[in-house]
Amino acid sequence: MKPTAKLKSNRSLLIILVALVLLMAALNPSRFFAVGNVISMAYQIPIIAFLSLGIMVSMLTGGINLAIISTTNFTGIITIFLLKAMAGTAATSDAPLLASSVALLGGLAAAVGIGALCGVLVAYLEIPAFLVTLGVGTLLNGVNIVITKGYTISGFPQFILDIGNGLVLGIPLPFILFIIVSIFLSFLLSRTVFGVSLYLVGSNPIAARFSNINIRSIYIRQYILSSVFAALTSFVMMGQLNSVKANYADSYLLVAILACFLGGVDPFGGFGKTGGMVIAIIILQLVSTGVNLLRLDPFLTQAMWGFIIIILLATNFVRARMRERRRLGDIKKENRAEEIAPASPRL
Amino acid sequence: MLKKLLHKNETYVFFLIIAIGVFINFNNPLFFTFENISGSLKSYSMVGIMAVGTLFVLILGGTDVSFTAIAQVVEYVVVWFTMAHGGNIYMAFLEAAVLGIFLGIINGLIIHYFKVPIIIVTIATFNIYFGLLYVITQGKLLNNIPVVFKDFGNVLLFAQTSKIGGTYGLSLMPLIWLAALLLGWFILRKTMAGRNIFAVGGNEVAAERIGIATLRTRLFVFGFVGFLAGIAAIVHVSIVQSVVPNIIVGKELEVIAAVVIGGASIFGGKGTILGTLLGVLLFAMLNNGLTLLRISSYWYSVTIGAIIIAAISVSAWQKLSKARNNVKVRIEE
Numbered sequence: 271m272k273p274t275a276k277l278k279s280n281r282s283l284l285i286i287l288v289a290l291v292l293l294m295a296a297l298n299p300s301r302f303f304a305v306g307n308v309i310s311m312a313y314q315i316p317i318i319a320f321l322s323l324g325i326m327v328s329m330l331t332g333g334i335n336l337a338i339i340s341t342t343n344f345t346g347i348i349t350i351f352l353l354k355a356m357a358g359t360a361a362t363s364d365a366p367l368l369a370s371s372v373a374l375l376g377g378l379a380a381a382v383g384i385g386a387l388c389g390v391l392v393a394y395l396e397i398p399a400f401l402v403t404l405g406v407g408t409l410l411n412g413v414n415i416v417i418t419k420g421y422t423i424s425g426f427p428q429f430i431l432d433i434g435n436g437l438v439l440g441i442p443l444p445f446i447l448f449i450i451v452s453i454f455l456s457f458l459l460s461r462t463v464f465g466v467s468l469y470l471v472g473s474n475p476i477a478a479r480f481s482n483i484n485i486r487s488i489y490i491r492q493y494i495l496s497s498v499f500a501a502l503t504s505f506v507m508m509g510q511l512n513s514v515k516a517n518y519a520d521s522y523l524l525v526a527i528l529a530c531f532l533g534g535v536d537p538f539g540g541f542g543k544t545g546g547m548v549i550a551i552i553i554l555q556l557v558s559t560g561v562n563l564l565r566l567d568p569f570l571t572q573a574m575w576g577f578i579i580i581i582l583l584a585t586n587f588v589r590a591r592m593r594e595r596r597r598l599g600d601i602k603k604e605n606r607a608e609e610i611a612p613a614s615p616r617l
Numbered sequence: 618m619l620k621k622l623l624h625k626n627e628t629y630v631f632f633l634i635i636a637i638g639v640f641i642n643f644n645n646p647l648f649f650t651f652e653n654i655s656g657s658l659k660s661y662s663m664v665g666i667m668a669v670g671t672l673f674v675l676i677l678g679g680t681d682v683s684f685t686a687i688a689q690v691v692e693y694v695v696v697w698f699t700m701a702h703g704g705n706i707y708m709a710f711l712e713a714a715v716l717g718i719f720l721g722i723i724n725g726l727i728i729h730y731f732k733v734p735i736i737i738v739t740i741a742t743f744n745i746y747f748g749l750l751y752v753i754t755q756g757k758l759l760n761n762i763p764v765v766f767k768d769f770g771n772v773l774l775f776a777q778t779s780k781i782g783g784t785y786g787l788s789l790m791p792l793i794w795l796a797a798l799l800l801g802w803f804i805l806r807k808t809m810a811g812r813n814i815f816a817v818g819g820n821e822v823a824a825e826r827i828g829i830a831t832l833r834t835r836l837f838v839f840g841f842v843g844f845l846a847g848i849a850a851i852v853h854v855s856i857v858q859s860v861v862p863n864i865i866v867g868k869e870l871e872v873i874a875a876v877v878i879g880g881a882s883i884f885g886g887k888g889t890i891l892g893t894l895l896g897v898l899l900f901a902m903l904n905n906g907l908t909l910l911r912i913s914s915y916w917y918s919v920t921i922g923a924i925i926i927a928a929i930s931v932s933a934w935q936k937l938s939k940a941r942n943n944v945k946v947r948i949e950e
Contacts, residue, residue, distance in 0.1 A: 336870070391926075395933040400680070400883055404874055405929060409922025415915045520867070524682065524740045531737045538734075567755065573748025579741035583731040 282585055283532070283549045286578065290556045298563050311559050312445035313435075316506045319448050319551045321522055322529035323455060324499030326547055327492060329530055330459075331472040332539025333392060333399030335496045337407030338503075339523050341384045343414050345504035346514035349377035349430075350423050365427040374430065378501045384410065385497025389490030399493075414516035424513035434509020444506045451502065456544035458495075468492060472539030528579055529554055553578070626880030626932055630895040633924075634902060641906040648909050651777075652785040659856065661901035662790035663688075663865075664872055665894070666849040669801040670842035671876045672893045676805070677838050678818040678885025679728075679735025682869040684846040686746040687720045689865045692850035693750060696860050699763045706769045706851075713847035720746060721843020725836040747866055759860035770855030790852050797845055802890040810837055819886030874921065875900050878928050899924070 294302040301307060321338060328335035335341075352373040353362040365373070384406065391402040436443035459465035467488050471478045479485055508514060533550035535542030554575060561571045642648040667684055674681040691713045699709055720742075728738045773786030805811040813834045816824040825831055854860060877883065878899060879892025903920050907913075 391930070395930055396937060397929050397933045398883055401877060401925070401929045404870060404877075405922055405925035407922070408870070408874065408918055408925060412916065412918025412920070412922050415918060416913075420915060524743065527736070528740055528744070531733075537737065567752040569748045569751035569756075571748070572744045573752060576741040576744030576746075576748060579737070580727065580745070583727065583733055583738070583741075587731045 282582060282589075283534070283546060283553065286582070287549055287553050287556070290553060290560070294556065294560050294563070297560075301563050302560075307559065307563070309440075309442060311555055312442045313510070314558070315551060315555050316444040316448040317503055317510070317519070318522060318525060318529065318554065319548070320451070320499045320503040320506065321519070321526040322533070322551055323452070323544070323547060324496045324503070325526045326530045326533065326535050326542055326544075327455075327468075327499065328399065328403075328496040329535045329537055330468045330539060330542055331399075331475075331489065331492060332537070333489075333492075334403065334527070334537070335388070335493065336400065336403040336523065337384065337388060337410060338403075338496065338500045338526070339519055340407045340410035340414060341381050341497050341500035342504045342507065343514065343516055343518055344384065344410050345377040345381045345501045346508050346518075347414055347418055347423070347516070348380040349373045349504070349508065350426070350514050351417070352376040353427070361425060363425040363427055365429075367429050370427045370429040374505060377504060378498070381497040381501035381504070382494050384500075385494035386490060388497075389493035392493065393486035393489035411516065418514070418516050420516060422513050422515045426508055426512050430505070431509050431512060434506050434511075436509075444509070447502070447506070452544055452548055459544060464488070464491060469540055472536075472541075474540075525554065525575065528575060532579060532582065626878075626928075627889065627892045627895055629931065630878060630880070630892065630899060630928070634895060634899055637899075637902060637906060641902070641909055645909040648906070651775075651787075652779060653905065653909070655785065655787045655791070657901050657905040658791040658794070659788040661897055661904075662788075662794040662856070663849045663853040664868065664875065664900070665791075665794040665897045666797045666845050666852060667868075667872050668876050668893050668897050669797045669890070670845040671872050672801065672879075672881055672888050672890065673805075673814060673838045673841055674735060675873075675876060675881040675883060676814050676818045676885060676888045677735075677835070678821075680873060680883065681724070681735060681739045681839075681842055682873075683724060683739035683743040683746065684721075684842050684872075685866045685869050686743040686750075687717055687843050687846040688850040688853065689862060690720065690746050690750050691716050691847040692854050692865065693754060693759070693860055693862055695847075695851065696759050696762050696766070696854055699765065700759070700761070703763075704765070706765045709765065709851055710848065713851045714844050715847075717843035717845070717847025717850070718840045719843065721839040721841070721846070722836055724843075725839030728839070729832050729835045743866075743869075747863075750862060754862055756862055758862070762854060762858060762860060766851070766855045767858055770858060788856075790856060793848065793852055797848065798890055798894055801893075804841070805890060810834070814838055815886055871900070871921070874925050878925060880932075 321342070324338050325335055328338075350362065350373075353365050353369065356369045356373065357365050388399070388402050388406050391397055391406075392399050432443060433447070434444055438446060459468065467478065467483045470481065470483060471485055471488050475485060478488075503519070504514075507518060511518070529547065529550050530542070531537065532553065533542065533547035535547070557574045557578065558568075558571045561568060561574065638648070647653055667688065670684055671681060694716060695709050695713045698704075698712060704712075724739055724742050727733075727742070728735055731738070769789065772789050773784065774789070776784050776786035779785050803811075805814065813824070813829045814837075816827075816829055817831055817834050821831060824834075850865070853865060857864070875896035876888070876893050877896070879889070879894070879896030881888030881892060900921065903924070904914075904917055907917055907920070
């Protein structure tokens with residue numbers, strides 16, 4: 271099935287965003303615009319944002335990274351195990367800056383390894399990404415459970431806690447990280463050979479191969495990049511939760527895929543921009559915050575996210591229909607003017 | 618004949634099952650007993666029934682993830698309704714089927730008219746169904762479930778007394794699973810509707826041009842998925858005998874993995890009932906085997922993941938070498 275409702279512009283997204291802000295402003299202006307509320311939103315956005323951007327990267331070639339959640343947890347688990355190994359008998363929460371950085375790098379390396387594994391399987395065995403990452407994700411989730419025995423492990427040093435909780439000039443550090451990473455990703459995707467190749471491979475792999483693009487290398491780098499986002503998610507999560515566990519953020523997988531679709535990423539590959547993703551993520555966060563501020567059931571958030579997608583699909587459908595009708599009208603007018611046999615419109 | 622068998626996914630999964638079965642039985646002779654096998658089949662009946670629906674959607678060319686949410690809603694609503702208004706088990710099945718079909722058809726309508734990937738729509742409806750269920754029920758458990766479900770779940774055919782005094786026998790649940798498999802097989806192989814599903818999944822444009830009603834086919838598939846999810850929900854509540862509003866959701870990927878291991882293609886147009894049965898049996902056996910081998914259940918996910926990777930790698934390798942051979946033949950000619 272080809273999606274005719276491709277979200278090429280961010281117009282409907284911006285309309286939804288503005289509508290949501292106005293709705294919040296009407297319902298509860300005093301609390302919605304409070305500084306504390308805005309700051310708490312800024313703390314919550316990065317986790318779901320990094321996960322969604324990671325999935326978006328994998329979707330650009332028509333793939334998907336279902337292993338992203340277990341990669342995230344794996345990164346955290348490797349980090350705390352490295353901290354423990356280096357701390358010896360001392361508490362991991364007192365680990366010095368050097369040890370913390372080494373542990374974080376170790377976690378990042380683990381994520382990169384997983385990404386490379388997925389990429390190699392996709393590139394060389396030509397297995398659909400859905401299956402590769404489903405298998406790797408299940409395996410890795412099992413590994414996470416086995417090595418932590420299902421327990422929550424806590425005790426991170428201040429340096430790592432600051433990544434999740436720090437404030438710089440009154441702005442939460444994870445949010446600054448999110449902005450920097452988004453700008454970097456946007457640059458990477460639209461201004462580098464790698465980024466443009468990704469879109470090309472996504473829209474037409476055969477054409478890409480004949481344009482002298484090394485498709486295999488693109489796939490491998492793509493899944494490594496996707497896993498780096500898992501590592502970033504993990505860094506923020508470790509900081510905010512001060513713990514790791516095999517099944518943290520389990521429920522975020524589907525939400526992150528939703529965010530990608532909302533952000534205009536084509537699940538069949540070739541289309542999707544960082545800008546749309548950022549707006550989509552802010553929309554999802556606004557809904558969540560709004561539901562909280564109005565003291566409604568938090569599960570309503572989940573239902574509302576679903577409704578937003580359906581509404582977006584419906585508006586796109588109606589707009590596509592109207593465009594079609596206008597085009598048909600134009601064709602009829604032309605035909606009447608030139609008095610030739612009506613050309614059959616392509617449907 | 619033999620060569621044809623060698624190229625089938627089902628053959629590999631079948632021999633894998635035999636090999637693992639022999640290994641488990643060698644280490645713990647309790648494995649190959651009526652008591653153990655009937656118990657293991659019973660606990661995987663729900664997954665097995667839902668897998669048939671997942672197979673249909675995969676053949677249609679997409680991945681449904683909302684069937685667990687449908688089953689969750691159906692389970693809660695039907696049990697609640699039976700508690701409030703009474704009714705027997707047949708009524709419960711009927712209510713479950715109607716509600717399941719209704720929720721499934723909603724999926725089908727959205728997918729058909731908005732022309733968006735199945736996975737996106739079903740993630741959205743998953744969130745809506747499950748989110749609303751939690752909002753409306755406030756996540757309350759239903760413990761005192763009506764006795765009709767308990768009675769139904771406790772029916773045992775060929776009941777026998779075990780050494781330690783308990784009774785065991787064949788539960789009705791695996792029979793319902795078998796019925797679902799047979800129904801699925803019949804629809805896919807013996808009816809026009811089934812042929813249409815393969816046609817639409819293989820090439821939608823071609824199917825439309827030869828006059829297949831794609832809307833009707835889609836609604837049929839998603840209605841059937843909803844129907845099976847509803848039946849699976851009653852089977853589940855009869856086994857576990859309580860309703861926890863988030864116990865079924867989260868199993869989607871496991872069910873999909875089982876069907877995919879059985880050889881269904883995620884690109885549509887390909888998949889068999891036998892493969893689906895074997896995929897679920899493999900999972901059931903691994904789960905059971907770990908317990909019998911006294912290995913911590915933590916390892917379940919690891920073994921499942923390893924088997925998924927191995928299975929897809931083998932079939933991908935076959936496909937690649939086949940493609941290479943084809944090229945060779947052409948050059949020689």
